[in-house]
Every structure is written in C-alpha cells, then in structure tokens.
Amino acid sequence: xxFGKQSGPPASSKQIQYxxxxxxxxxxxxxxxxxxPLGLTQRQAGGKFTIGEASALIDRLVNGESVEQExxxxxxxxxxxxxxxDDRIDLLRGIPAETIAAELERRGWSxxxxxx
Numbered sequence: 001x002x003f004g005k006q007s008g009p010p011a012s013s014k015q016i017q018y019x020x021x022x023x024x025x026x027x028x029x030x031x032x033x034x035x036x037p038l039g040l041t042q043r044q045a046g047g048k049f050t051i052g053e054a055s056a057l058i059d060r061l062v063n064g065e066s067v068e069q070e071x072x073x074x075x076x077x078x079x080x081x082x083x084x085x086d087d088r089i090d091l092l093r094g095i096p097a098e099t100i101a102a103e104l105e106r107r108g109w110s111x112x113x114x115x116x
Contacts, residue, residue, distance in 0.1 A: 001013065007050060008050035008052055008073070009050060009051050010048065010049070010050060010051070010052060010054075011049040011050060011051050011053070011054035012051075015049075015051070015054045015055075015058070016047060016054065018058065019049070019054050019057060019058055019061075020047075021065075022062065023038070023061070024059040025061075026038070028045075030044065031044060031045050031047050032045045035078075038057070040057075064065060076082065
C-alpha cells in the first residue's frame with residue numbers, strides 16, 4: 001500500500017457527516033482538532049476514512065469509548081518482560097516435553113534433556 005493511501009473503499013458522505021457530528025458532540029471542532037485525543041491518523045484528520053475506519057470510530061464514539069481511556073488501560077496493563085515470559089511459559093504448560101522437543105528438532109534446534 002502506498003504512503004497515505006486508504007486501504008479500502010472510502011466512507012460515504014453521510015457516514016462522514018454522522019461521524020463529524022459525533023466528533024463535535026465530543027467537544028471538537030472538526031477531525032483535525034480531534035486528531036490526537038481520538039488517535040486519528042493525518043489522513044483521517046483531513047476527513048478521509050475508509051468504510052471500516054469510519055464504522056469503527058462511530059461504534060467507539062456511540063459506545064462512549066475514548067482513546068484516552070484505552071491508552072490508560074493499556075499503560076496500566078502493559079506487560080513487563082518478565083510477565084511476557086511467564087505468559088509464554090504458561091502457553092507451554094500441559095504440553096509434553098517430548099512433543100516440544102520434537103517440534104524444536106523439526107525446526108532445526110538441538111535439544112538435550114536438562115542436566116541433573
């Protein structure tokens with residue numbers, strides 16, 4: 001996809017007008033002033049949306065969800081590297097060691113039983 005190009009069919013003018021009215025209800029003058037608070041791209045701030053992008057943003061605004069809430073939620077639940085490692089290990093629990101070793105060997109790894 002080329003830089004700045006939409007990845008789908010453009011939203012209808014009715015959809016854009018409805019979206020603009022919702023953005024204005026949120027207290028913004030236009031898409032450009034709502035760019036950062038709503039997490040819009042530069043293209044979207046210019047009023048250019050695909051059908052899917054417009055639908056997703058309409059759903060988010062109608063349901064009262066905001067990007068600021070999402071960012072706060074994500075920052076409070078951002079996994080640390082140790083949590084990521086724990087999650088990966090949890091995925092492997094219950095899989096027999098022989099199965100894991102066979103899969104690693106199939107992918108070209110050398111596998112040896114633990115010492116001790």
